[in-house]
Amino acid sequence: MVETYQRRSALAHLGLVARAASSSTAGAGVIMSEVPHRTIVNVRGTASDVAFSSAVQTATGLALPSAANTVSNGGVWQIVWLGPNEWWITGPDGEAESLIEALRANFAGQHAIACDVSESRAIIALKGAKARDVLMRGVSLDLHPRAFRVGQCAQTGLSRANVLLHLVDDTPTFEIYVLKSFSDYLWQWLEKVAADFNLAVEA
Amino acid sequence: MLLIPCPYCGKRDEHEFTYAREGHIARPTNGEQLTDAEWAQYLFMRKNPKGVHYERWMHAKGCRRYFNVARDTVTHEIYAVYEMGQPAPVIERENGR
Numbered sequence: 140m141v142e143t144y145q146r147r148s149a150l151a152h153l154g155l156v157a158r159a160a161s162s163s164t165a166g167a168g169v170i171m172s173e174v175p176h177r178t179i180v181n182v183r184g185t186a187s188d189v190a191f192s193s194a195v196q197t198a199t200g201l202a203l204p205s206a207a208n209t210v211s212n213g214g215v216w217q218i219v220w221l222g223p224n225e226w227w228i229t230g231p232d233g234e235a236e237s238l239i240e241a242l243r244a245n246f247a248g249q250h251a252i253a254c255d256v257s258e259s260r261a262i263i264a265l266k267g268a269k270a271r272d273v274l275m276r277g278v279s280l281d282l283h284p285r286a287f288r289v290g291q292c293a294q295t296g297l298s299r300a301n302v303l304l305h306l307v308d309d310t311p312t313f314e315i316y317v318l319k320s321f322s323d324y325l326w327q328w329l330e331k332v333a334a335d336f337n338l339a340v341e342a
Numbered sequence: 343m344l345l346i347p348c349p350y351c352g353k354r355d356e357h358e359f360t361y362a363r364e365g366h367i368a369r370p371t372n373g374e375q376l377t378d379a380e381w382a383q384y385l386f387m388r389k390n391p392k393g394v395h396y397e398r399w400m401h402a403k404g405c406r407r408y409f410n411v412a413r414d415t416v417t418h419e420i421y422a423v424y425e426m427g428q429p430a431p432v433i434e435r436e437n438g439r
């Protein structure tokens with residue numbers, strides 16, 4: 140874990156707090172913000188093994204998402220599908236160590252892992268009536284509400300970056316997980332596109 | 343551009359995938375007993391058919407899983423998609439190639 144006094148979010152250098160202060164969300168088609176410091180724990184195991192799935196459920200209070208490319212959502216934790224034997228458990232900052240401790244204790248004797256990858260990703264939230272129009276300029280997925288519903292996620296390419304998209308609500312609000320080293324590029328790209336749709340920045 | 347049905351994620355654009363060449367090639371377990379010619383056969387010689395090709399793809403930008411595809415090398419039609427470890431399906435084609 141990074142020492143608190145050295146800790147800055149991936150997009151802190153863009154001065155988003157100051158930008159937000161001088162930006163009005165009234166009438167904005169798209170609102171962008173950074174979601175800083177979310178806990179992300181990578182978990183791998185055999186989905187069909189009841190010992191594994193109940194180990195995850197005991198630690199998080201959540202069942203593994205039953206369908207591919209969906210997210211199960213609880214009060215504290217979310218479980219994001221990444222592959223047939225791989226998930227992210229995401230949640231509040233500072234909770235990674237205790238979660239991993241609980242998972243590893245429950246995984247004893249199993250072929251399963253839990254690993255803190257919180258610092259690998261930046262998260263950009265993109266919301267508003269025109270959020271889909273922004274994303275559609277850079278992804279090949281069908282984002283029509285009929286095809287990509289609330290609670291669904293997808294790993295795909297957005298412009299030149301690999302991302303995980305999660306449709307959080309039908310505002311719509313998308314959360315975009317991207318490797319930190321691509322986050323500055325992706326923010327700039329999104330901003331350039333969103334400028335066509337009346338962009339506001341939120342802290 | 344192909345639309346490739348990942349067995350886990352469904353249809354995705356070709357640019358999300360990487361190609362992993364011919365499938366169903368078993369690595370010899372008796373490598374130390376093979377002649378150079380036999381080793382070269384395993385390592386380098388591939389079918390290159392005109393028609394159905396059984397090959398592997400990896401969903402690189404998505405779930406990052408390998409899987410098998412039966413694809414027509416002339417028309418690019420994808421006849422079947424199946425998980426690693428599954429046997430190659432027999433493909434009946436109308437044009438009889």
Ligand SMILES: [Zn+2]
Binds near residue numbers: 349404
């Ligand atoms: Zn996939």
